[in-house]
Amino acid sequence: MPEPSAPPPTPPVSLAALLADGSLGLRLIAGLPDAPAERVAVHWVHTSEMADPYPYLLGGELLLTAGVQLTDAHADTYVGRVVEAGAAALGFGVAPVYDTVPGSLVEACDRHGLPLLEIPRRTPFTTVARGVWRLMAEARHRELRRVTEAQQGLAAAAARPDPVPAVLRQLAVRLGGRAVLFAPDGAELHATGRDPAPGSRTALARLARVVNPPGAASPPTSATDTLGGARLAAYALGGGQGLVLGVAAGSREAGDHTVTGVAVVLLSLLTAPHQGAAEAGRSAALVRLLLGATPSEAAPLLGPGPWTVVHAHGGDTPFAGSALAAALGSALAETDGATVRVLTDRPVTAQPGWTLGASAAVGPAALAEADTQAERALRHAEATRADLVHHREPGPDALTALVPPEEAAAHARARLAPIAGSPALTETLRTWLSLHGSWDRTAVALTVHRNTVRHRIARCAALLNADLDEADVRMDLWFALRRL
Numbered sequence: 001m002p003e004p005s006a007p008p009p010t011p012p013v014s015l016a017a018l019l020a021d022g023s024l025g026l027r028l029i030a031g032l033p034d035a036p037a038e039r040v041a042v043h044w045v046h047t048s049e050m051a052d053p054y055p056y057l058l059g060g061e062l063l064l065t066a067g068v069q070l071t072d073a074h075a076d077t078y079v080g081r082v083v084e085a086g087a088a089a090l091g092f093g094v095a096p097v098y099d100t101v102p103g104s105l106v107e108a109c110d111r112h113g114l115p116l117l118e119i120p121r122r123t124p125f126t127t128v129a130r131g132v133w134r135l136m137a138e139a140r141h142r143e144l145r146r147v148t149e150a151q152q153g154l155a156a157a158a159a160r161p162d163p164v165p166a167v168l169r170q171l172a173v174r175l176g177g178r179a180v181l182f183a184p185d186g187a188e189l190h191a192t193g194r195d196p197a198p199g200s201r202t203a204l205a206r207l208a209r210v211v212n213p214p215g216a217a218s219p220p221t222s223a224t225d226t227l228g229g230a231r232l233a234a235y236a237l238g239g240g241q242g243l244v245l246g247v248a249a250g251s252r253e254a255g256d257h258t259v260t261g262v263a264v265v266l267l268s269l270l271t272a273p274h275q276g277a278a279e280a281g282r283s284a285a286l287v288r289l290l291l292g293a294t295p296s297e298a299a300p301l302l303g304p305g306p307w308t309v310v311h312a313h314g315g316d317t318p319f320a321g322s323a324l325a326a327a328l329g330s331a332l333a334e335t336d337g338a339t340v341r342v343l344t345d346r347p348v349t350a351q352p353g354w355t356l357g358a359s360a361a362v363g364p365a366a367l368a369e370a371d372t373q374a375e376r377a378l379r380h381a382e383a384t385r386a387d388l389v390h391h392r393e394p395g396p397d398a399l400t401a402l403v404p405p406e407e408a409a410a411h412a413r414a415r416l417a418p419i420a421g422s423p424a425l426t427e428t429l430r431t432w433l434s435l436h437g438s439w440d441r442t443a444v445a446l447t448v449h450r451n452t453v454r455h456r457i458a459r460c461a462a463l464l465n466a467d468l469d470e471a472d473v474r475m476d477l478w479f480a481l482r483r484l
Helices: 015-020 075-084 103-112 125-158 163-175 200-211 256-271 277-290 295-302 320-327 364-383 405-415 423-434 439-446 450-464 471-482
Strands: 027-030 044-047 061-065 089-093 116-119 177-182 188-193 222-227 230-236 244-249 308-314 332-335 340-344 354-358 388-390
Touching: 015 027, 015 125, 027 103, 044 125, 061 125, 075 103, 089 125, 103 116, 125 163, 125 256, 163 177, 163 188, 163 244, 163 256, 177 200, 177 256, 200 222, 200 230, 200 244, 230 256, 244 256, 256 320, 308 364, 320 332, 320 340, 340 364, 354 364, 364 388, 405 471, 423 439, 423 450, 423 471, 439 450
Parallel strands: 044 061, 061 089, 089 116, 354 388
Antiparallel strands: 027 116, 177 188, 177 244, 222 230, 230 244, 308 340, 308 354, 332 340
């Protein structure tokens, strides 16, 4: 299956919403005998008249075709490849090649469970695409409006005389479920709202212990689970108090994570203790810098660390940066409007909705270098569509470390084992590296399409767990390929 691409910044459109749009005139004729159309999510639209569009699909598409190269004998294979690529649905235009949808295609879609839409003669494919983008824009607008209203409600609740219960009540109302503040020992300090499913109260308490296990040195900052259709989540609050926010909702809507993130930040601030020695030292470091001290003089006041600098892109709400910092276990964050930078002494994990670049863990004196590392890691994360990239120090020179031939051969076999069973992947990687990463020259050398080269190289990177943008990684793989 093709490597999954990062989803677009707009929420998906349900197949039911497309079918309900009378201006499009779409008709579902196969592929959904039991599952409702509301559960089929369309992320984008792609048009192809290729006999096998598999290499060019990203997953989640509404694939549009007029069947230029479709035959009855080929229909089952065609649908099977489309399903294998992860397409959401198939739209078939009844003009200009066919007057009706071929029966062989209907049977194949029913057999493989691929929703098949009949596109009437009066509806061009571009009109279908515009319809999808319009519905996505409307869904995004509804999401942003809901998040904004929730932020205002939570902020107003935080200003009440009883802020913690008020914020929990507001969160439960916004999510349509239950919100609980757990003590370090797992007891419920405050709880409000309704249980979305039988047993969800017990399951939520159990999930809260996942983010606050007794004696754990580096527990996760959040955890999720499902129970009977209900969605459960637990979030460790900042401040080092061991408090946990638990939420349970009957369904998940776009923007829920952002709304909950705002509540996490507010509750972390409302439940934080008075400033302790560590926080006082960090405040003193800032004061010293403002009064003219050099970074080297102020850095020791932060504490020994080690500290990790994180650069992040994502989040489109006023509280997004603070929510990210809280999720990473830190209150040390700033943003220039485009990039959020966080300084944390906890392990960095991927966060939903964010693209992160993390530096190596360093002492206070090396924070400037770590900031550069985080910036570079963020660029790599965006280039490779990864949620999180950690800075990697260059390893030892393989050309000198693996001089004995038998050791070189053993290294090559181990390094390339994940792709050893695919001559096509191995040869494509060898040719691509020899041509300095040129897609076009590699495609010519292998007599394949340049998109096929891109797909194979992406597959190699995933199987080898390698960042092919790094020169030292390319060198190591080239060394292994030459001795394979």
